[in-house]
Amino acid sequence: MENKRREPLFHIVKRDTLPAWQSVGIRIIAILIALVVCAILTTALTGDNPFDVYYTMFQGAFGTERKTWFTLRDLSILLLISLALTPAFKMCFWNIGGEGQVLAGALAAAACMICLEDKIPDPVIVLLMIVTSIFAGAFWAFIPAICKAVWNTNETLSTLMMNYIATQLVAFFIIKWEVPKGSGKIGMICQDSHVGWLVDPMGNKFLLSIIVAAVITVIMYIYLKYTKHGYEIAVLGGSVQTARYAGIKVGKVIVRTVCLSGALCGVVGLLLVGSVNHTLTTTIVGGQGFTAVMVSWLAQFNPFVMVLTSLLIIFLDRGASAIATSFGVNESFSDMITGIILFFIIGCEFFIRYKVIFKKNSAEATVNTAKAEAKENSTEKIKDKATANEEKEDEE
Amino acid sequence: MKKLVSILMVLVLVLSMAACGKKDDNKAGSSKVKAGFICLHDENSTYDKNFIDAAKQACEEMGIEAVFKTNVPEGQECLEAAEELVDDGCNFIFADSFGHEDYMIEAAKEFPEVQFCHATGTQAHTAGLDNFHNAFASIYEGRYLAGIVAGLKLNEMIENGEITADQAKVGYVGAFTYAEVVSGYTSFFLGIRSVCPSATMEVTFTGSWYDETAEKEGANKLIENGCVLISQHADSMGAPTACETAGVPNVSYNGSTDSACPNTFLVSSRIDWAPYFKYAMGCVESGSPIDTDWTGTLQSGSVVLSYYGNSVAEGTEEAVEAAKADLESGKIHVFDTATFTVDGKKLDSYQADVDSDAAYTPDHEVIVDGYFDESGKDFRSAPYFDLNIDGITLLDTAF
Numbered sequence: 010m011e012n013k014r015r016e017p018l019f020h021i022v023k024r025d026t027l028p029a030w031q032s033v034g035i036r037i038i039a040i041l042i043a044l045v046v047c048a049i050l051t052t053a054l055t056g057d058n059p060f061d062v063y064y065t066m067f068q069g070a071f072g073t074e075r076k077t078w079f080t081l082r083d084l085s086i087l088l089l090i091s092l093a094l095t096p097a098f099k100m101c102f103w104n105i106g107g108e109g110q111v112l113a114g115a116l117a118a119a120a121c122m123i124c125l126e127d128k129i130p131d132p133v134i135v136l137l138m139i140v141t142s143i144f145a146g147a148f149w150a151f152i153p154a155i156c157k158a159v160w161n162t163n164e165t166l167s168t169l170m171m172n173y174i175a176t177q178l179v180a181f182f183i184i185k186w187e188v189p190k191g192s193g194k195i196g197m198i199c200q201d202s203h204v205g206w207l208v209d210p211m212g213n214k215f216l217l218s219i220i221v222a223a224v225i226t227v228i229m230y231i232y233l234k235y236t237k238h239g240y241e242i243a244v245l246g247g248s249v250q251t252a253r254y255a256g257i258k259v260g261k262v263i264v265r266t267v268c269l270s271g272a273l274c275g276v277v278g279l280l281l282v283g284s285v286n287h288t289l290t291t292t293i294v295g296g297q298g299f300t301a302v303m304v305s306w307l308a309q310f311n312p313f314v315m316v317l318t319s320l321l322i323i324f325l326d327r328g329a330s331a332i333a334t335s336f337g338v339n340e341s342f343s344d345m346i347t348g349i350i351l352f353f354i355i356g357c358e359f360f361i362r363y364k365v366i367f368k369k370n371s372a373e374a375t376v377n378t379a380k381a382e383a384k385e386n387s388t389e390k391i392k393d394k395a396t397a398n399e400e401k402e403d404e405e
Numbered sequence: 406m407k408k409l410v411s412i413l414m415v416l417v418l419v420l421s422m423a424a425c426g427k428k429d430d431n432k433a434g435s436s437k438v439k440a441g442f443i444c445l446h447d448e449n450s451t452y453d454k455n456f457i458d459a460a461k462q463a464c465e466e467m468g469i470e471a472v473f474k475t476n477v478p479e480g481q482e483c484l485e486a487a488e489e490l491v492d493d494g495c496n497f498i499f500a501d502s503f504g505h506e507d508y509m510i511e512a513a514k515e516f517p518e519v520q521f522c523h524a525t526g527t528q529a530h531t532a533g534l535d536n537f538h539n540a541f542a543s544i545y546e547g548r549y550l551a552g553i554v555a556g557l558k559l560n561e562m563i564e565n566g567e568i569t570a571d572q573a574k575v576g577y578v579g580a581f582t583y584a585e586v587v588s589g590y591t592s593f594f595l596g597i598r599s600v601c602p603s604a605t606m607e608v609t610f611t612g613s614w615y616d617e618t619a620e621k622e623g624a625n626k627l628i629e630n631g632c633v634l635i636s637q638h639a640d641s642m643g644a645p646t647a648c649e650t651a652g653v654p655n656v657s658y659n660g661s662t663d664s665a666c667p668n669t670f671l672v673s674s675r676i677d678w679a680p681y682f683k684y685a686m687g688c689v690e691s692g693s694p695i696d697t698d699w700t701g702t703l704q705s706g707s708v709v710l711s712y713y714g715n716s717v718a719e720g721t722e723e724a725v726e727a728a729k730a731d732l733e734s735g736k737i738h739v740f741d742t743a744t745f746t747v748d749g750k751k752l753d754s755y756q757a758d759v760d761s762d763a764a765y766t767p768d769h770e771v772i773v774d775g776y777f778d779e780s781g782k783d784f785r786s787a788p789y790f791d792l793n794i795d796g797i798t799l800l801d802t803a804f
Contacts, residue, residue: 073492079485184612184804189527189761191583191791193612193804194479197507286481288507293480333475339447340476 020366032361039357043350050349057336062346069331070324080320080327082215085222086277086285087319090294090301092222092229092312093273096266097150098302099233099310100242102157106168108298109175110149110271112291114278116179117145119289122198122205122282123186134205138283146275147268149175154267158260164267172298179291186289197287207283218280225273230312242266274298307355325350436469438497438689440682441490443483445502447475450615451659452640456501456524456678463682467690479504487512491519497689499523499682502614503585513537520689524678525585527761527787529697540681541786542701545592545779546732547674547708549739550725551656552596554672554710554717555634558654559601561718568633570603576627577608578620578637578644581804586610588779588788589638592739593656594797599744600724606797607632612804617641626800628653645670654716661711670714676701677709698786703733740777745794752777757789 027035048059070080090107097104121138153167188196199205210216233239241262245252252259281293300322307321308314329343442460444453457473464471472493474486483505490498491512499522500509506526513521513534522538523529529539559573575597579586590608597604607627611619620643624635628651636656637644642665648655649666657666657673681701688695701707713721731737742752755777756767771778771789779790793799 073489075488075492189583189758190765191581191586191804192503193581193583194504196504197511200507200510288480290478290480292478330476334472337473 018368021363022366024362024364027361035357035360036354039353039360040350043353046353047346047349050345054342055336055338062332062336065331065335066325066328066346069329069334070327072331076327078213078215080323081219082285083327084316084319084323085218086280087297087301087304087323088222088315089218089225089277089280090274090297091304091308091315091319092225093270093277094301095229095270095305095310095312095315096233096242097270098305100246100263100266102154102263102267103165104150104153104168104267104270105165105299105302106150106153106171106271107274107301108294108296109168109172110146110274111278111281111294111298112172112175112179113149113271114142114146114275115282115289115293116175116182116278117141117275118205118279118282119186119195119198120182123195126199126202126204131204135207135283138205138279142279142282143272143275146278147272150267150271150274151264154264157267158263176291179289183289183291194290195288198282198289200287205283206287207280209284214284217284221276221280225276226312226316233310233312238262238265303351303355307358321354322351436467436686436690438467438469438686439493439495440464440469440471440686441487441493441495441498442471442473443477443486443490443498443500443505444473444475445477445479445505446615446640450640451642451657452614453501455659455675456499459678460499460682463679463686467683467686469686477505479508481508483508484511487521488515491516496520497522497686499685501525510534510537520685520695522681522685522695525787527785527789530785531760535694538685538695538697538699539786540685540699540701541780541788542676542681542705542707543703543780544674544676544708545588545739545788545790546703547676547710548589548592548658549596549599549732550710550728551636551672551674552593552598553600553725553728554713554721555593555636555654555656556597556600556604557718557721557724558671558716559597559604559634562633563601572631572633573601573604574630574632575604575606576624576630576632576635577606578623578627578635578639579608579610580614580639581612582610582799582802584791585788586638587792588790589658590636591745591790591792591794591797592779593636594794595739595744596728598796599728604796607800608797609800610802610804611639613639615640617643620644621647624648625651630800663712663714666714668716671717672713673711675709675711677707680706698782698784700780700782700786703729738776740779740790742772742775742777745796747792747794749795752792755792757784757791759784759789 051057051059051062069076071077090111094104094107118138121134121141125134149171153164153171156162156167157164183193183195186195187193207217210220233242241257244255244257245259245262249259282289286293304315304318304322307318325347329347330340332338332343332346333340442456444456446453448454448457453475460471472490472495474490477483477486479502483500487498487509497520501524503525506523506528509521509523510528510532513536517536520536522540524540526539529537555575562568563570563573577590577593579590590606594606607630609623609627611623613619620637620639620641624644624647627635634654635644635648638658640659642662645655645657645662645666648669653669654671655662655666655669656671659675661670661673663670681699685695710725752772754770755772757769757771758765758767759769769784771781771784773781777790779788780786
């Protein structure tokens with residue numbers, strides 16, 4: 010460090026791992042500030058009592074038994090998409106094509122229902138729906154994966170582009186299958202015959218997706234943490250060179266993992282068409298393929314933490330629409346509230362990982378910077394040797 | 406583990422903060438009816454605003470508490486919105502978009518004690534449910550009258566030498582090639598031709614009920630094609646704004662666009678839903694059955710024209726009043742088969758698909774006493790006029 014250089018007003022320095030109470034404290038402060046900012050904004054813009062607004066948010070998500078089921082069902086769908094994206098993310102493959110992969114699965118399921126309604130028996134149709142939607146989701150992910158594995162193309166771009174193709178493909182088939190002609194919508198598929206409608210366990214129409222999400226959460230946790238595949242993903246995510254050195258077939262792991270990611274998205278498509286919506290629209294996924302990216306990252310790829318992060322998002326979402334209904338304000342206002350709260354929650358992660366040091370403490374800062382840098386170097390070395398250890402550290 | 410605990414704590418905090426608030430006081434309605442309204446968009450859409458305004462007016466007059474659910478897509482969300490409204494104590498639930506219908510039917514099956522009404526739908530008369538009803542209005546009469554306003558404007562332009570009689574081409578921006586839209590532009594065209602016989606029309610479709618950019622581009626395309634007057638059946642301000650920029654006269658739908666288009670706005674036809682809301686909620690109040698299919702008319706005050714814009718031709722108001730009186734008395738009919746031809750031939754008989762089915766099987770003879778009986782009381786309230794009459798060119802029929 011050159012001492013003569015003029016010190017900037019503040020430094021940003023990487024932190025050591027914070028003790029639990031401190032990181033919790035930062036998050037609590039973030040939420041408090043978010044709530045205060047929202048309260049000021051609410052009073053200033055609408056003149057409503059902010060506490061009423063927060064109460065309404067809670068009521069919107071958990072106010073009645075039915076609302077609680079809605080919340081849980083929505084949570085399970087968002088969680089499933091997040092779980093689907095996670096293995097790819099962990100491998101540093103930026104799959105932002107969840108939206109398109111879910112749509113591909115949904116399209117396949119809807120095609121089975123519409124084209125085969127009165128041609129073959131219901132159980133066979135359901136079986137076909139399951140197979141084709143999983144395959145369609147996997148195929149939609151396979152294309153960017155193989156391009157990445159063979160030509161090292163940029164997967165962020167290719168998965169994103171695949172979303173648009175999927176949306177347009179669905180739009181095309183909606184016009185093809187529309188009822189009535191010229192109306193631009195399919196409506197409920199097999200509304201009278203219920204062909205291809207997935208079972209409602211115990212007569213509860215919300216339970217199927219919740220059960221599937223619960224099972225896949227556990228399986229995904231085990232898969233990532235305790236299996237050979239999971240280990241390969243972690244190593245590859247740490248460093249491609251290390252993975253090659255360790256004899257991992259990089260291309261094969263990429264394709265396999267991304268296809269798994271897409272297949273799970275296909276399952277979500279199946280659930281959306283066969284169990285939740287019973288129709289197909291271009292907006293059936295509703296941007297959740299992108300929201301899931303945030304859910305997965307906020308939870309730092311831990312499936313169980315994802316349950317909480319997706320709950321947070323769904324809670325805010327349902328709460329926001331309740332505000333719009335009860336206070337008669339435009340939906341944009343409630344979206345603004347959610348945006349502010351999310352901004353603070355995500356923003357506080359920065360303060361958990363880094364700290365800001367102001368000018369007068371510059372001497373100390375220099376020492377800290379040096380320390381942090383030293384630590385960073387050493388951690389990178391450890392990473393190179395065995396990335397899997399990282400998770401154990403986390404547990405401690 | 407640390408993360409888990411911390412996020413849990415954060416959530417607990419959020420929830421406890423949220424729970425601290427006190428319940429908001431309900432505006433107690435004096436009626437035993439509580440009404441729920443499900444809207445596809447919010448007040449930014451002229452279509453939904455038209456419903457919301459009417460609902461507010463009707464509920465206020467009747468002392469009924471109203472709950473609005475806006476931006477409800479045409480999917481499962483509609484059923485869920487209806488379920489939440491029932492949980493909230495609503496016993497009259499109304500949805501405003503065509504695609505909501507399947508889900509309203511599901512809701513009607515689930516809650517037989519609640520009355521469900523749906524605008525523009527086609528299935529009530531075949532669904533066999535006592536608590537599910539369709540409603541619409543003979544808006545083709547309103548479009549016809551608006552057509553007269555447009556036709557007189559064209560005549561004025563011809564007289565002033567701005568265009569020749571052959572150049573009297575009208576453009577129309579539609580959403581879908583669906584009967585409701587076809588019926589709309591055809592009646593508008595017939596209105597124009599009743600006063601300006603040389604008029605022709607070009608129609609373009611956007612494939613969406615609300616797509617400002619596509620509607621604007623559609624209008625611009627029509628203007629480039631030589632259309633000298635534009636109207637639309639799609640819900641954004643796209644087409645009216647394009648007209649104002651290009652200085653082309655515009656007839657709008659579902660609300661005046663006068664404020665945004667002071668120089669080009671002629672008139673707007675719209676359905677006033679307040680008479681229906683008052684009728685249906687009155688039925689719920691008194692416990693009497695609601696009509697399975699209800700068609701509002703000029704007489705019931707359901708079909709209305711807005712005030713006229715600054716640039717309408719002289720004598721417009723008188724001509725419109727005269728035609729209105731003739732329509733009300735039954736002296737003239739909008740779809741009089743003597744006034745139009747299909748493929749060069751007069752229409753003597755036509756089987757329309759009134760009972761919607763997947764194969765669009767024509768099932769009812771709708772030519773009655775020399776006119777096409779649109780929204781006839783023996784059929785259904787939603788339009789089923791889907792003929793392509795001579796004089797109208799469809800530019801794209803992909804949607």
